[in-house]
Amino acid sequence: MALPIGWFSTGRDEAALWLLQETLNAIRKGFLPIDIAFVFCSREEGDAPESDAFLAFVRRRGLPLIAFSSRRFLPDLWRRGKAGDEGALKEWRHRYHETVAQLLRPHLERVPFSLLAGYM
Numbered sequence: 001m002a003l004p005i006g007w008f009s010t011g012r013d014e015a016a017l018w019l020l021q022e023t024l025n026a027i028r029k030g031f032l033p034i035d036i037a038f039v040f041c042s043r044e045e046g047d048a049p050e051s052d053a054f055l056a057f058v059r060r061r062g063l064p065l066i067a068f069s070s071r072r073f074l075p076d077l078w079r080r081g082k083a084g085d086e087g088a089l090k091e092w093r094h095r096y097h098e099t100v101a102q103l104l105r106p107h108l109e110r111v112p113f114s115l116l117a118g119y120m
Contacts, residue, residue: 006107006111006113008115009040010051020054020117037107037110040065040103040104043055045067066107073096074092
C-alpha cells in the first residue's frame with residue numbers, strides 16, 4: 001500500500017517542476033511506494049511564468065492542487081514587514097500560515113507525512 005503524502009512547493013523555477021516530475025516517474029515505476037495526495041503551492045496563476053508552468057503541470061497530472069498566493073495575501077502588511085517592521089512580518093507569517101492550515105485541513109486527515117520540496 002502506498003503512503004499518501006502532501007507535496008509543498010513554491011513552484012518558482014524549472015527545478016520545482018523537474019523534481020515533482022521525477023518523483024511521479026519514480027512512483028509510476030514502483031520505485032517509491034508513495035501517493036501524492038495533494039500539492040500545495042504558495043503561488044497562483046499569474047504570479048510568475050515559472051509557477052504558472054508548475055501549476056499547469058500539476059493540473060495535467062490530475063493531482064489535487066491547493067494554490068494560495070503568498071504574494072497576494074495581505075500585501076500591505078507584507079510590505080510593511082519587508083520594509084523593516086518585524087512585528088508586521090511576524091503577523092503576516094502567522095496569518096498566512098494559519099490560513100494555509102485551514103485550507104489544508106480536509107486533506108491532512110489522510111496524510112501522515114508531507115514533503116517540503118522547495119517550499120517558501
